[in-house]
Amino acid sequence: MPRARRSRLRKTTHAHDRKARDLPLNAEVATVEIDDPLALEPGEKIIALRSIRNDPLARLHNHHQIDEAQYRGGRAFQDDWEKAERGPRAVDPTREYVDGGRAREPITERQRRAVLRLNRIEHELGADGIMLVHEVLLLGLTMEQIGLRRGLRGQRWKDYFSRRFQECLDRLGKLTVSRVLNQKAAD
Template sequence: MSKAKRKKPHDPAKAHDRRPRDLLRNAEVATVEVDNPLALDPGEKIVALRSIRNDPLARLHSHHQIDEAQYQGGRAFQSDWEKAERGPRAVDPTREYVDGGQMREPITEGQRKAVLRLNRAERELGADGSALVHDVLVHGMTMDQIGQRRGLRTQRWRDYFSRRFCECLDRLALIYGFATQKR
């Protein structure tokens, strides 16, 4: 005859695990600690899952291949790129219809500052470094894809692109103020 199992006492610390249990079959996620939006005390953290499938920067950060300063520098570059990018806009049905051409929207101060920061980053990274950073952070390419695009398919070139990308992230962390210069 088997023993009856005892129930463990209720632990309130484990009451709110907000991570999903039913992920898709092809989901690629990593755990990350974020501020609790439902917290009563400021600074309270919870563990959440973030998708890393189409985000090479988050993948490198979750696998501890880059540090926090490099990650924040890459995110700042992506933020500036999104602010500065001016391309085709979707039709806004809430705006008044006007017959004829559409007047260009004026450049905002935030866009101007983002362009200045991007220009400085491009000068400091150089032509090859800025192309590499642009391919990874804007287009979301992997090192294999970058090597294939340039016709360099060996493991040695992939390792070179990886090391060069980490150097570029170090430089971006310095430019955006997330790291200090080593002496």
């Protein structure tokens, strides 16, 4: 008598499932909901993986140590820094002069506004606050590394720098919200 065939359960994958299946061994990722770039209707969302390995701001946000306003304020600071950093370069007298070299790029209005916002942020946070934000958001240092750079060791100093950094992110979040409200009022 022939054996009855068993129906095999097949794994069905949906066409819209675009998540990575294989990750490197040392990957640190978090799920995030984003707008679907391939959506047929606007506003559709998908779940994506975001790397948090070299991103201290995303790591803090993922572990719910900072809120959405602090996260957006930190991202706005990073964005302004990137815009302002692209500015004019100093003349290097050691380089050989070449006829027909590229002309310097003029400073754009976006760069000028970014520098003005960075100046306001520096005024709001003070010298120590802007240095702390710079070390964490741009250099990617941990609180322990920041303490060691200043010659301060111990858990109390790490806690102090963590609290101070959150205060700075609070201020950045408030400045970002006020900037968005001013833009909406101007429109």
